[in-house]
Amino acid sequence: MTAESTSATAAGPGALPASRDAPLISLRQITKIYGSGDAEVRALRGIDLDILGGEFVAIMGPSGSGKSTAMNILGFLDKPSGGTYSFGGAEVDHLSRDQLALLRRNFLGFVFQGYNLLARTSALDNVELPLIYQGMARTQRRRLALEALAKVGLKGREDHDPSQLSGGQQQRVAIARAIVTNPDVILADEPTGNLDTARSHEIMDLLTELNRKDGITILMVTHEPDMAEYADRLIHFLDGRIASDASAEKAAPDAL
Amino acid sequence: MLYEAIRLALQAILRNMFRSFLTVLGIVIGVAAVIAMVTVGQGSTDQVEADVSTLGTNLLMIRPGQPSQGPGSGVGGTAASLTLKDVDAIEEQIPSVMVATPSNSRAMTVIFGNVNYSTTVTGTDTRFLTARDWPLESGRAFYESELRTGSSACILGNTVKTKLFGGSDPLGASIRLKQISCRVIGVLEAKGASSFGTDQDDIVLVPIRAFQRRIAGNQDVSMIFASIRNGISTDKAKADIERLMRERRRIGPFEEDDFNVFDMKQISSMLTGITSVLTGLLSAVAAVSLLVGGIGIMNIMLVSVTERTREIGIRLAVGATEGQVLLQFLVESIVLSLIGGLIGIMLGLALGLLGSRLLSIPFAPNPSLILAAFLFSAMVGIVFGYFPALRAARMDPIEALRHQ
Ligand SMILES: Nc1ncnc2c1ncn2[C@@H]1O[C@H](COP(=O)(O)OP(=O)(O)OP(=O)(O)O)[C@@H](O)[C@H]1O
Ligand SMILES: [Mg+2]
Numbered sequence: 084m085t086a087e088s089t090s091a092t093a094a095g096p097g098a099l100p101a102s103r104d105a106p107l108i109s110l111r112q113i114t115k116i117y118g119s120g121d122a123e124v125r126a127l128r129g130i131d132l133d134i135l136g137g138e139f140v141a142i143m144g145p146s147g148s149g150k151s152t153a154m155n156i157l158g159f160l161d162k163p164s165g166g167t168y169s170f171g172g173a174e175v176d177h178l179s180r181d182q183l184a185l186l187r188r189n190f191l192g193f194v195f196q197g198y199n200l201l202a203r204t205s206a207l208d209n210v211e212l213p214l215i216y217q218g219m220a221r222t223q224r225r226r227l228a229l230e231a232l233a234k235v236g237l238k239g240r241e242d243h244d245p246s247q248l249s250g251g252q253q254q255r256v257a258i259a260r261a262i263v264t265n266p267d268v269i270l271a272d273e274p275t276g277n278l279d280t281a282r283s284h285e286i287m288d289l290l291t292e293l294n295r296k297d298g299i300t301i302l303m304v305t306h307e308p309d310m311a312e313y314a315d316r317l318i319h320f321l322d323g324r325i326a327s328d329a330s331a332e333k334a335a336p337d338a339l
Numbered sequence: 340m341l342y343e344a345i346r347l348a349l350q351a352i353l354r355n356m357f358r359s360f361l362t363v364l365g366i367v368i369g370v371a372a373v374i375a376m377v378t379v380g381q382g383s384t385d386q387v388e389a390d391v392s393t394l395g396t397n398l399l400m401i402r403p404g405q406p407s408q409g410p411g412s413g414v415g416g417t418a419a420s421l422t423l424k425d426v427d428a429i430e431e432q433i434p435s436v437m438v439a440t441p442s443n444s445r446a447m448t449v450i451f452g453n454v455n456y457s458t459t460v461t462g463t464d465t466r467f468l469t470a471r472d473w474p475l476e477s478g479r480a481f482y483e484s485e486l487r488t489g490s491s492a493c494i495l496g497n498t499v500k501t502k503l504f505g506g507s508d509p510l511g512a513s514i515r516l517k518q519i520s521c522r523v524i525g526v527l528e529a530k531g532a533s534s535f536g537t538d539q540d541d542i543v544l545v546p547i548r549a550f551q552r553r554i555a556g557n558q559d560v561s562m563i564f565a566s567i568r569n570g571i572s573t574d575k576a577k578a579d580i581e582r583l584m585r586e587r588r589r590i591g592p593f594e595e596d597d598f599n600v601f602d603m604k605q606i607s608s609m610l611t612g613i614t615s616v617l618t619g620l621l622s623a624v625a626a627v628s629l630l631v632g633g634i635g636i637m638n639i640m641l642v643s644v645t646e647r648t649r650e651i652g653i654r655l656a657v658g659a660t661e662g663q664v665l666l667q668f669l670v671e672s673i674v675l676s677l678i679g680g681l682i683g684i685m686l687g688l689a690l691g692l693l694g695s696r697l698l699s700i701p702f703a704p705n706p707s708l709i710l711a712a713f714l715f716s717a718m719v720g721i722v723f724g725y726f727p728a729l730r731a732a733r734m735d736p737i738e739a740l741r742h743q
Contacts, residue, residue: 155737158656160737180660181662187658188658193657195740199740212653216657216658216663217658260657264658
């Protein structure tokens, strides 16, 4: 894996068979409505968004503006109420739950604000988890998990439980788990939300390195402008819509 | 993947050791009950069959009383007793009968020196040894004169000999039965235990007249053993005896018998019948307990799935399919119930062994039953674990991740 990915250029696309200029991710008029009747909440009101392979995108916006909702849809954890979502050039709207699980397993990595590591489970076992579901043999799994932990700077902490690690270290384990499958995209919803400033910058350096060196596309939600500065594209959400897109002129959205 | 699922299941079960133990208790009890009961039941059936073959299939028992009463029932109700004349008549007038012998029994204490031992004293005659096919180990049988006069001579069963005399020779010694003293003239060969632990060698034989006069104080005969000639069917001999007894007891053509003729097969089938009814009953109890055990597993798996909602969310997020999550929880409940089943099998075998020791019957574990118990507990795990596992597999990943 390393030979190929380290040779990829900064803006290079992922492993998907997408051409260099076709977007890796493409949303058209995506809507999401929670509940019905009086309780109806329109979390997304028509999102058009194209993301190229290798981009580092930061998403900002006030609380309740639909950032997490969009991230869940982008990460195949949730289905939109309307609109079209293409990933790697293929529409994913009609895929089954299990097909979406396979997409998550093979192409995506998640980093959450709350780390979401398995409790009472060693860092190594946590990082191995996605590989288990890929059906990879034990020895190879071990090797890749150790490599991923080394890459996030946790050599020597492999046997520690989450409870024995600091918040920053736990987030590194989560990042190791996200990159162990050599994904095309990392989705990070407020990855530094629970960390102090110094730790936040360390995590951002790590994500930047993964983006620059390994060509992994990164989509990150953040409330902190300092963190958003690491990204090379900044999208503002407001009230379920995209209010501004700092590199809109490059991405050429607008299907209507 | 299956290996991983089993490893995870064991991990989860061991993390909640005490709860897991309580959960499988129902299965343990159910399986243990079935195994113990069937083992003991099979052992006693084997024993009854062995007894029947030692008693001889050609032996009939005649007792006074209504036909509805079993051979195990007490005194023959209001029906007139049998007499020594009946014994002779059966032997002499029925060609299919080889020998007939009276057999009156009573529990009594026998005393030798300062040793007291309570045993069964049976009044009979020499033909008893032929009818029961029971040779002497030492000494001699009753003389005709002893039988006629009812003098106090006695023949000891092997157990009584050992209890009273240990290793020394009892022949010629004088023992006391109640108020009478009696001389030991012979010792029977050891026969071993019979159904439900009665020791056949726990017996003292005295001449029937001595029994009637000095022990019972009447002229009654409470049971007659008749042994059938070789090659003659039990049914024919039985019919012959019934006809003769009806005649002797002046029973009108429309009256019912006031005596019973049993053959050993009848007795054995009755005993095994009782055993199988008991086994069936307890198996029903066991089935209910397995059902309760299964519901217990379902309950704890549902609790477990709810507790681990966030874990399930994480697994789904990193790409577990529905099938993989389902498998994980299903394997967990199967492993749980299999552990219960295994503990139950071991406990059941231990109880069965204990039971057969207490009843002095053979220990008869049944391999196919053990396999069935094993498979059945696996099935309980599948059936009752499926719904909770499905609930885990169908979880919405976002809601699961947001949980707690
Ligand atoms: N499961 C749900 N059921 C009903 N409403 C929901 C649900 N999830 C989100 N919402 C609503 O959708 C809207 C968008 O929520 P979302 O979580 O996407 O906001 P956000 O931009 O991530 O906010 P924050 O910055 O606070 O994380 C909110 O009004 C929220 O209340
Ligand atoms: Mg959010």
